[in-house]
Each structure stands twice: as structure tokens, then as C-alpha cells.
Amino acid sequence: MAPMIVGVCGEAAPGERRVALVPDAVGTVQALGLEVLVESGAGTAAWLPDLLYRQAGARVATRDELLRRADILVGVRAPAFPAGHRFRHGQVLIALLDPLRIPFDVRRWADEGVTAIGLDLAPGTSVLARPMDAVACQDRLAGYKAALLAADRFGHPLSGTVVPTAPRAVRALVLGSDAAARQAADVLRRLGATVAVEDPLTPYGPRLPGLLAGADIVITTVRPRQGLPPPVLVTARAMAGMRPGSVLIDTAVGPDGGNVEGVRPESTMTVDGVTLIGAGRLPERIPQAASAAYSHNITALLGHLVCDGELLIDPADPVQAAMLVTHANMVLHTGVWQLIVDQTAVAGLP
Structure with missing residues (x-):
């Protein structure tokens, strides 16, 4: 029997520079008894020709050949395939699917017999699933990049030496409790800043204006949950109390808004002397490192699913159950299924 083929898809989303599998990970996938087929140009934006x-042992193919031959398709984002494209029954799709945003694509995948697995759904509380937790890995990179970006844009120098070069310690405030917040705080401390970290799930609201007024750098990291927009943590009124020259970076901003009132995705503006940066796609600015981290998540998941070259999909496995969006012609993600039911009822469709 011919080995199963893992197909590495090129990314179609504007500005997306990451790739799902880097050349260094090809051997790890082959050791599982799988072949690797890579869409031509998939790694070009990450400087991986x-x-x-x-040279790593993969074959390079056109998109048409990849979609036709691959048994397992891996990508970074949910795929945007040509109009009229139909998956082969039994194909497996692995990506950061964000399925609550695309419920009717999910329904079509189920109808076509696709097994769709969302790496963004890996249960971070599970020890077994931790190596597959792509969200935490990408968040750590976002926190690292946000701290460096803040240090670069702030008017006072930060120092990694024992004695700061600034006349006083730079004061930073990180609003968040996830991996991005922890990483940003750690990097800022290493750069010499005095850092306060506030968990937005605790009742800190009355203290926030004072915290903002005393901060030179503020980084927010609270991403949306369950299809909701990100929570607004910093209002325009609160931001007005910040000192001119300070920097505010929102790493959670996206099409549905951000943690800072008035922030725009992937933009930099100055408001009353405060530099406001909407930076919700920071991992894409370091595509090689982000792709390498994501590759580790992909190979960890494949290692969990594949035994002796055979793919074993088991909805009873708690790790798989958390990530399975569709399988056996069914939508397994309860939130997506409820959206489909609700929207179909509103439209009056069968």
C-alpha cells in the first residue's frame, strides 16, 4: 500500500507569510511513514524556497496536484480554494480554522466527508495536547515581538544592563493573562523595564486610569472568545490620561475591533502624543520563527494521529475530540453546529 501523503498548502490570505511545515520538519513527518508534498512557492514568503x-526529501507540486493527491492537507489558515473545488471524501484538513467565523464552510466540509481539525482548538490544559497548542506558541511570539516593538517606539531607551541608561526605570503595563502577556512582560523586564501585569478577568477597572497614567508602555493581549469581539480594556477617555511619548500596543485587534477603543488593525497612529499601534498579526512579521513553531505543533499532532503510517481518527480520544470540527459527514463542533442551526432558521432554509 502506498504511504499516505501530507500536502503543505500555500497561504492565500493577504499578508500571511507563514507556512505550515518548514523543511527541517519534513524528516520528522517522513519518519511517521508519510510522504510530504509541498505546494510550489508555499514557503517563499518565509524565505524557504x-x-x-x-533537499529535505519533499516533493514540490502545483496546487491542483496537491489538492488531488494529498490525504492530509496542512495549512496555517482556513483554506480559500478555487470556486467549485470539492474535497475528496476522507481527506483530512488541519489548520487554524477559527470555525465559528466560517460555519457554512464547515457544513460544506462535513457534507463532502472531510475530517477537519482545528489546531486553534487544542486544549491547552491537557499535558498531552500541550505540544499541539499552536495558539499558545504563536501568542508567545506575538508577546516577544510586541515588547521589542514597544521598546523601539518608546522615546526613552531600555537597557539590558544592570544600570538603566534612562534617568528612571521605564514603567510598563501588560493587560492580559495568556502566553502573549507573560512573554511580553518577561522580555520587557529583561530590557530593564519595571513591569506590572494585570489579569483583565479580575475587577481591576477602578485602578486602570491610574495604572495607565503611570505607564510608559502598555501592551494588551486579550483575544476574543466564542465568536465575540475582543473586550475593550482601554477607552479613549482612559487613554487621554497617558503621558505624551508613551506607547500603547494592542495585539488582539482584528476585523471585529480590539482591546483599545478606536484602534485600527495593522496601523500606527498618534493620539494626543500617545503612539497607538494595532498589531494583531505580529507572528506574521517573523515568519520563519512562527513557521518553525507551527511546524512543531503540526508534527506533534501527526505523531498523535498516525501509527505505522496509518491515520487513526478517534472522536472518543479527549485530545482529538477537542480539535475535531468535522468527521464522518458530521459537524462535531457544537458551537458551529448551533450557528448553522440558528442562521438556517433565520433564512428559512431546510
Whole structure:
């Protein structure tokens, strides 16, 4: 029997520079008894040319060949395939699917017999699933990049030496409790800043204006949950109390808004002397590191699913159950299924 083929899809989303599998991970996948097929140009934006994949033992193919031959399709984002494209029954799709945003794509995948697995749904509380937790890995990179970006844009120098070069210690405030918040705080401390971290799930609201007024750098990291927009943590009125020259970076901003009132995605503006940066896609600015981290998540998941070259999908496995969006012609993600039911009822469709 021919080995199963893992197909690495190129990314179609504007600005997306990451790739799902880097050349260094090809050997790990092959050791599982799988072949690797890479869409031509998939790694170019991350400075990973086709030649590196060939040297690692992968085959390079056109998109049409990839979609036709691959048994397991891996990507970073939910795929945007050509109109009229139909998956082959039994194909497996692995990506950061964000399925609550695309319920009717999910329904179509179920109808076509696709097994869709969302790496963004990996249960971070599970020890077994921790190596697959792509969200935490990408968040750590976002926190690292946000701290460096803040240090670069702030008017006072930060120092990694024992004696700061600034006349006083730079004061930073991180609003969040996730991996991005922890990483940003750690990097800022290493750069010499005095850092306060506030968990937005605790009742800190009355203290926030004072915390903001005393901060030179503020980084927010609270992403949306369950299809809701990100919570607004910093209002325009609260931001007005910040000192001119300070920097505020929102790492959670997206199409549905951000943690800071008035912030715009992927933009930099100055408001009353405060530099406000909407930076919700920071991992894409360091595509090689982000791709390498994501590859570790992909290979960890494949290692969990594959035994002797055979793919074993088991909805009874708690790790798989958390990530399975569709399987056996069914939508398994309860939140997506409820959206489909609600929207279908409103539209009056069968």
C-alpha cells in the first residue's frame, strides 16, 4: 500500500507569510511513514524556497496536484480554494480554522466527508495536547515581538544592563493573562523595564486610569472568545490620561475591533502624543520563527494521529475530540453546529 501523503498548502490570505511545515520538519513527518508534498512557492514568503524542501526529501507540486493527491492537507489558515473545488471524501484538513467565523464552510466540509481539525482548538490544559497548542506558541511570539516593538517606539531607551541608561526605570503595563502577556512582560523586564501585569478577568477597572497614567508602555493581549469581539480594556477617555511619548500596543485587534477603543488593525497612529499601534498579526512579521513553531505543533499532532503510517481518527480520544470540527459527514463542533442551526432558521432554509 502506498504511504499516505501530507500536502503543505500555500497561504492565500493577504499578508500571511507563514507556512505550515518548514523543511527541517519534513524528516520528522517522513519518519511517521508519510510522504510530504509541498505546494510550489508555499514557503517563499518565509524565505524557504522550494529547493530547501526538495533537499529535505519533499516533493514540490502545483496546487491542483496537491489538492488531488494529498490525504492530509496542512495549512496555517482556513483554506480559500478555487470556486467549485470539492474535497475528496476522507481527506483530512488541519489548520487554524477559527470555525465559528466560517460555519457554512464547515457544513460544506462535513457534507463532502472531510475530517477537519482545528489546531486553534487544542486544549491547552491537557499535558498531552500541550505540544499541539499552536495558539499558545504563536501568542508567545506575538508577546516577544510586541515588547521589542514597544521598546523601539518608546522615546526613552531600555537597557539590558544592570544600570538603566534612562534617568528612571521605564514603567510598563501588560493587560492580559495568556502566553502573549507573560512573554511580553518577561522580555520587557529583561530590557530593564519595571513591569506590572494585570489579569483583565479580575475587577481591576477602578485602578486602570491610574495604572495607565503611570505607564510608559502598555501592551494588551486579550483575544476574543466564542465568536465575540475582543473586550475593550482601554477607552479613549482612559487613554487621554497617558503621558505624551508613551506607547500603547494592542495585539488582539482584528476585523471585529480590539482591546483599545478606536484602534485600527495593522496601523500606527498618534493620539494626543500617545503612539497607538494595532498589531494583531505580529507572528506574521517573523515568519520563519512562527513557521518553525507551527511546524512543531503540526508534527506533534501527526505523531498523535498516525501509527505505522496509518491515520487513526478517534472522536472518543479527549485530545482529538477537542480539535475535531468535522468527521464522518458530521459537524462535531457544537458551537458551529448551533450557528448553522440558528442562521438556517433565520433564512428559512431546510
